[in-house]
Amino acid sequence: MFSMEYSNTYKILYLHTNITEMLETAITSVIIIAACVALLAIKIIVKKNGRFPNTHVGGNKHLAKKGIGCVQSQDREAQRRELMTPERMEEILNNQ
Numbered sequence: 791m792f793s794m795e796y797s798n799t800y801k802i803l804y805l806h807t808n809i810t811e812m813l814e815t816a817i818t819s820v821i822i823i824a825a826c827v828a829l830l831a832i833k834i835i836v837k838k839n840g841r842f843p844n845t846h847v848g849g850n851k852h853l854a855k856k857g858i859g860c861v862q863s864q865d866r867e868a869q870r871r872e873l874m875t876p877e878r879m880e881e882i883l884n885n886q
Contacts, residue, residue: 834840847853848860 828835834842844850846860847858848863853859
């Protein structure tokens with residue numbers, strides 16, 4: 791009987807220890823991630839009208855001067871110019 795009670799007590803302590811360690815690890819992870827996000831965004835937080843930099847190709851002034859743009863934007867523009875109507879599709883298929 792004594793060994794059974796000891797065994798149950800040991801299991802409860804072991805479970806409590808595991809849960810405590812898991813919570814400790816989770817809280818530590820959340821704190822580290824929050825610190826990293828804060829450090830990455832410090833310029834944005836401190837600056838009055840701070841924003842993340844525009845790293846998109848279309849937002850680069852030097853590339854725009856050279857006529858280089860975003861492929862997706864160029865594709866969208868080309869599709870607007872040449873709308874694919876059923877008549878146009880039929881014409882293309884008949885000319886092949």
